[in-house]
Amino acid sequence: MTSGRSLALKDAVVHASDFPWNYSLYLPKDQPWNLTTPCLVRDPDAEDAELSDAANDLGFDYVLNMQQVQSIVRNAQKQLVRITDEDLLRALLYYYDNDAYITFRDADDGVRVDHP
Numbered sequence: 001m002t003s004g005r006s007l008a009l010k011d012a013v014v015h016a017s018d019f020p021w022n023y024s025l026y027l028p029k030d031q032p033w034n035l036t037t038p039c040l041v042r043d044p045d046a047e048d049a050e051l052s053d054a055a056n057d058l059g060f061d062y063v064l065n066m067q068q069v070q071s072i073v074r075n076a077q078k079q080l081v082r083i084t085d086e087d088l089l090r091a092l093l094y095y096y097d098n099d100a101y102i103t104f105r106d107a108d109d110g111v112r113v114d115h116p
Helices: 010-014 049-058 066-079 085-098
Strands: 006-008 025-027 037-040 060-065
Touching: 006 010, 006 060, 010 037, 010 066, 010 085, 025 066, 037 049, 037 060, 060 066, 060 085, 066 085
Parallel strands: none
Antiparallel strands: 006 037, 025 037, 025 060
């Protein structure tokens, strides 16, 4: 996967294992988070001023590191035989809100599909 450019959150979550574990996920501050939300996946230690300026101009903030995102995806995949992109989004949002993995057996887990 190409990183350091804007892509859909769906692509970052579904293909989380394609990104280096030391990269980070950045999302817009003031926009609902859903599968089509633009995001950045990039090395937080890269000294690319142009990319940093673009992230700031777009209003992107650090959300999680990709090692966490990869772990969230693995945990969800262990729980569900037929996992959907929406399930992965729910797992990510749940983790972000609760600092804990989602348990899918709970039918109504209270996870918002749009965030923040």
